[in-house]
Amino acid sequence: MYQQQWRKQVLESKSKLLVTSVKKLYRRGAWRNIRRIIHKTHAPDIGLLLEELDRAEAASIFQMIDTTETKAEVLSYVDSKIQRELLEKLDAVESKKLVSLMDSDDAADLLGGLPKDLSEQILSSMHKEDSEEVADLMRYPEDSAGGLMSTDYLAMDQSLSVEEAIKEIQAQEEESLISFYIYVVDEDENLVGVLSLKALILSKPTDRLRDIMTRELITVGLETDQEEVARIVEHYDFLSLPVVNDDMALEGIITVDDVIDVIREESAEDLKAFARVGGEDESFLGQFRGRFPWVLFSYFGGICAFILVSSLGKKWIDSSFLNLAAFVPLLLALGSVISGQVSVAHLTQHEDTNFDSEFFKAFLKDLGLAGIFTLLFCLVNYWIFNNVFETGKIAISVSLILGVQILFASTLGSFVPTILKKMKLDPAIASGPLITVIVDLVGLLLLFQWGM
Missing domain, CATH: 1.10.357.20 (SLC41 divalent cation transporters, integral membrane domain)
Incomplete structure (x- = not known):
């Protein structure tokens, strides 16, 4: 308990120091120093910084971020209201590129809060596959498993060997998939098992996924309420949870960071209700x-x-x-x-x-x-x-x-x-x-x- 409190105090101190330093430099017009700080700062911390600044400062600092990829990552860490304000101040080309680089679930949440014409304009400019994924996610209520899930996951056929599975993961390196589990599917794309990356690495190269996977599946449906999703993840200590349709076809996954956001939202709502x-x-x-x-x-x-x-x-x-x-x-x-x-x-x-x-x-x-x-x-x-x-x-x-x-x-x-x-x-x-x-x-x- 003491260590947790100590870590929390350290994080708060670092955040306050970052905000104070950037505000002072901003008032002095020391843009080069700000860019240097931003370049060395993690995306979640930049997101927190933008939330601490007023709107004009946040927009100016956001433009100082080096790469479009980092901007997209930072955008996923800020409040939805600030997301919209930052995006509306960008030109159409950059806005579209930023949204296309975001995770599908984050992009769906962002577009769902934008004016309809702007949302449709950005969707139409995205690659067909990406836009279809985001549009599908936007169909579900925000507080449901379908609204929370991401379509970025590792799914592999049960007939693959361990060696083939590892090669496939390495081949997908450019897609920057962050996955804790491999979801094993049959020839109809139905979920039949799950396998942790640790279990995959420790298995023999010739083993088949069907032989080493866990068949006892814990899943949720597309319409499952977010509170139930959070309860399941907390109870089983999962890092991600598969979302399936009525035919057990894998539709997406919900990661633990999304569940943490849900728990915070529900706690705040419960406190207000109380x-x-x-x-x-x-x-x-x-x-x-x-x-x-x-x-x-x-x-x-x-x-x-x-x-x-x-x-x-x-x-x-x-x-x-x-x-x-x-x-x-x-x-x-x-x-x-x-x-x-x-x-x-x-x-x-x-x-x-x-x-x-x-x-x-x-x-x-x-x-x-x-x-x-x-x-x-x-x-x-x-x-x-x-x-x-x-x-x-x-x-x-x-x-x-x-x-x-x-x-x-x-x-x-x-x-x-x-x-x-x-x-x-x-x-x-x-x-x-x-x-x-x-x-x-x-x-x-x-x-x-x-x-x-």
């Missing part, structure tokens, strides 16, 4: 629809608590103070839900990409949502407390305090995770307790200071 943040729709309206029902639910839960406390406490406590005391659960519940939703939304965005440059945009969106919630719940709360509970002047004060609590909780939920990250503390662990304590204390202070 915090009642909403679904995949990140738009203002989408987030409002996702969050509002649960805020409303929490509000009416607080109303129930108010009724319970006020009805049971009438025997012992003065009515004015009792109304304030009974309002406490509602105030704390709403503050907790709002701050939790906002902090989780920020935590997931911290995990996905560099969030620093997008922070204020996200903050303003959350503040806008909080403003709408404030207006709605202040009006509803005033009407309920004035007309239903007949609390008099307290209805005005508690409604205003509720509005301040919502705005404060949203602001705190935005800033605390970011501040904790800057302090090199884990925001996923520390944000919840810290925000809850501060929001509760401020809410109680406001209520009993101004409520009367």
Whole structure:
């Protein structure tokens, strides 16, 4: 565990150093030094760098990459939104060449997010075989095995000898196939077995693939959900998983790096769902629809608590103070839900990409949502407390305090995770307790200071 944390810290330090260095050189206009750094940097690290820069810087740095092949590889490591922005700034010829050099599954994901006319234009310019593969992959839902799979794999006839199989692998060297297994097929191209490269190398040259292959196959269908794919790969510790059709014909494979992406996506979605943040729709309206029902639910839960406390406490406590005391659960519940939703939304965005440059945009969106919630719940709360509970002047004060609590909780939920990250503390662990304590204390202070 300690070694894993140490490696993670080293990687983060290296990434931050790379980003800081390139940004400084970019401001100075030291293009030759930037090119030198880019030339020595691995494609995944360049992808991370592009996500950390603003759009103009990213486009400029992307053009400094030496070869088209490296550009295509880097493009597969960046966020889909940045992919589209980079591609749209290139001329048509270079865009087509870049997409044609990408793995078929990455190319399908990229083209699926482009405008239809541009996507069709790039597809039509690709080699017929490549374009057909990519077009086939685009037919399947993104969250299915068909949408995840790649058509770049090693498949060999079961009648081949080990020596013949090795020669065939060597002959395919120029295609740069990255494969952990050889998928063994019959004369009808149906999958009949699988063989690891290690087992192939350790076998006798005269052995036939049919005699040394594993016949107990674990496969998934084209429509299998990505969560089920991830579960199977994790359970069996596979490096890749074959995808077959109803006739057991091999259609493609899903590699472990694609599964890691799925696990991250599903974890982020589960975290958002747990915090009642909403679904995949990140738009203002989408987030409002996702969050509002649960805020409303929490509000009416607080109303129930108010009724319970006020009805049971009438025997012992003065009515004015009792109304304030009974309002406490509602105030704390709403503050907790709002701050939790906002902090989780920020935590997931911290995990996905560099969030620093997008922070204020996200903050303003959350503040806008909080403003709408404030207006709605202040009006509803005033009407309920004035007309239903007949609390008099307290209805005005508690409604205003509720509005301040919502705005404060949203602001705190935005800033605390970011501040904790800057302090090199884990925001996923520390944000919840810290925000809850501060929001509760401020809410109680406001209520009993101004409520009367």
